[in-house]
Amino acid sequence: MKPKRDPALWSADLGGSLPPGAAALHAPRETISPRLSSFASRHFISLLGVCFDAIALLLAAIAGYLVYIGTDGSFEEFTSLLRSAAISGGVYIAMMLEGGYYQPQVLLSKRASRNVIVWRWLGAVLFLVLILFLFKRGAEVSRGSTTLFGVFALAALLQCNAWRSAALRKLIVRGVVAPTRLVVIGTEQEIARLPASQHLGTHGVRFIGPFLLPAGIQSCAEVAARAVAAARGEQAEAIILALPWSDKERIAELRAELRAVPVPVRLLPDSVASELQHYPQVELGFSPAYEVQRSPLTVLELASKRCLDLVLSACAGALLLPFVPVIALIIKLDSPGPVFFRQRRIGFDGQEFQILKFRTMTVQEDGAAIPQARRNDARITRIGRVLRASSIDELPQLINVWSGKMSLVGPRPHAVAHDDHYGRLVAEYARRHHVKPGITGWAQIHGLRGETAHLSQMEARVRHDLEYISSWSLLLDIWILMRTVYEVCRPRNAF
Known part of the structure; x- marks a missing residue:
């Protein structure tokens, strides 16, 4: 009761x-006897946490060996696997103890998160690899069983942490643990x-x-x-x-x-x-x-995003380069003026750059006041309507990506005049400049492109841009690029 x-x-x-x-x-007040309260002390809980992880690692080693032995294996390989498990497991437990992750309060507060467990286990595995290399013992260890052990051990440690936290919470609520x-x-x-x-x-x-x-x-x-x-x-x-x-x-x-x-x-x-x-x-x-405001991307994240930009833009450029002369000829024949449209835009950290697009209008506006393109806009040329509807007019921006001024994915850059205008009206608008602008973005695949006749439309676009910045990942960029292909096939607000 x-x-x-x-x-x-x-x-x-x-x-x-x-x-x-x-x-x-x-x-x-809990009705706990002094002996039981002492028995369930913090040191005992920490010891149980260590024992549970040690058992999980041992079971992972056995599971890895049993799965591997189905193809090849021997008793000697199992003993070498046990030694490897002891080394990596000991290093992992030592790192967790040093970080205080076996203390009951830490287990209950979920401080030992998945990221902590994953990174410490990877560190323990790298330490094992270093030891095998330095002592020239790599030939004695089965790569197959060791790899299986590493994967099974990570899964076991994550599951063990979840069970241990849940069990400790129940024991405290029931009064078993003081x-x-x-x-x-x-x-x-x-x-x-x-x-x-x-x-x-x-x-x-x-x-x-x-x-x-x-x-x-x-x-x-x-x-x-x-x-x-x-x-x-x-x-x-x-x-x-x-x-x-x-x-x-x-x-x-x-x-x-x-x-x-x-x-x-x-x-x-x-x-x-x-x-x-x-x-x-x-x-x-x-x-x-x-740190009340962090850099949106770390150095490693910036490097990975840049690599993705260079590889994919190079591939796209190689495939589309033969069509550039054809598009340029059609633009020249359709209306007088240059092939490319240049305009000052605001990019990363508020820096100005010149964006490149295929010209789709009869004008080259880049002043203090720039009317946005509207449906049935008289300034848009005949070929320009096709280029804008298919987003082909954006292809020259691959040059902006190669030069490092833009990224494949990011908030769409706005003209200087528009940037100054909305910067005064939309809260946190300036945060869009914390990353490089993109050819496509999170807002664009949700149909938030084209004219922003009402302030609420720009607010929605900014909100999506900030969501992208806050939750960036390489997989998210790849997903947005894939969705962009679908959006191009069914143009929304493209005029």
């Missing part, structure tokens, strides 16, 4: 009325931000208190004394302070008063600082800082 919540215990701790949401914060006991001191506003009791079990935490600080500039010595007594009586493992960071005097006073109890005192981020918690922390050398 689950114990019932008793809000009256809060009144006893606070010596008065409850703050809004205070009753929801209270978690009942949660961390924390005394909470703070202001009513900051305490109201803490999670409710029904969510505390998922974090492995039980709150003692809270102990509300008096309003104004009154001394908090009395509250601190009651909190110290509760920490001793409940054998709390830490004291949590939940108050504004700007309240330096009270923080200093509480630190002085809480020295009487030998437990760590921890200050929670206040309502302002908590907004920065989801940003990555970087080290500047002289001080840590939060």
Whole structure:
């Protein structure tokens, strides 16, 4: 039977009325024997985590050997595979221990994410390869069984982590494993931000208190004394302070008063600082800082995107080059003027460049005011309508891609006049310039191309561009290119 919540215990701790949401914060005291609580200590949970991963790696080695032996294998190969598993597994577990990923709080907070497990396992495998190379033992190891072991081990480690976290969460909720006991001191506003009791079990935490600080500039010595007594009586493992960071005097006073109890005192981020918690922390050398805006693409991502641009644009250029003279001749015969259309556009980091297109209009506009092309626009030539509907007029932009001013995929670049206009009207419009502009993009494959007669149309285009920047991947670029082929076959808003 689950114990019932008793809000009256809060009144006893606070010596008065409850703050809004205070009753929801209270978690009942678990009926756990000292022996069981000691048995299920953090060190034991961490040890179990190590054992589970070790067993998972052993089973992966056996599975890899059994699958491989169906084609070829011997007992000697299995012993060498076990040695390889021991080396790579030991390195992996050591890296996880060093990073603190076997601590119960970390397991419950899902800090040991898939990326952490994948990258540490790959590091362990690379270490194994280095050892085999340095000691010239590569010939003794079966590449087939070792490869199978590496794949099976990664899958086993990921699944083991999910099961372990779920099992630990259930054990804490059922009272089998003792949660961390924390005394909470703070202001009513900051305490109201803490999670409710029904969510505390998922974090492995039980709150003692809270102990509300008096309003104004009154001394908090009395509250601190009651909190110290509760920490001793409940054998709390830490004291949590939940108050504004700007309240330096009270923080200093509480630190002085809480020295009487030998437990760590921890200050929670206040309502302002908590907004920065989801940003990555970087080290500047002289001080840590939060990166509230990151570069959209890393150096490795930029290099991979550039390689894709060069390879695919070169292939497309080679296939389409024979058609360029034919298109150029038709354009010259259809109307007087140059073959190519040049216009100043805004690209990466707000830098201007000249975009190249096949000319589809009777004008070459590039001034302070440029009317957008409309359906049945009189400025569009006869051949220009065909080129625009089929998007063939965009092909010369491959030269912009080769020169590095554009990418195959990215936000479509706008004329300088349009960029200045919408930059003042659309929030976060400038973020489109965080990556290179593209011939096609996430907005274009969703039909957001052509004239933007209403501001909402440009807002929708910008929203899609920002979604692309935030979720970029090489596979996403390839998917957009594939979808572009489909969109070209059924032109929408192309006029």
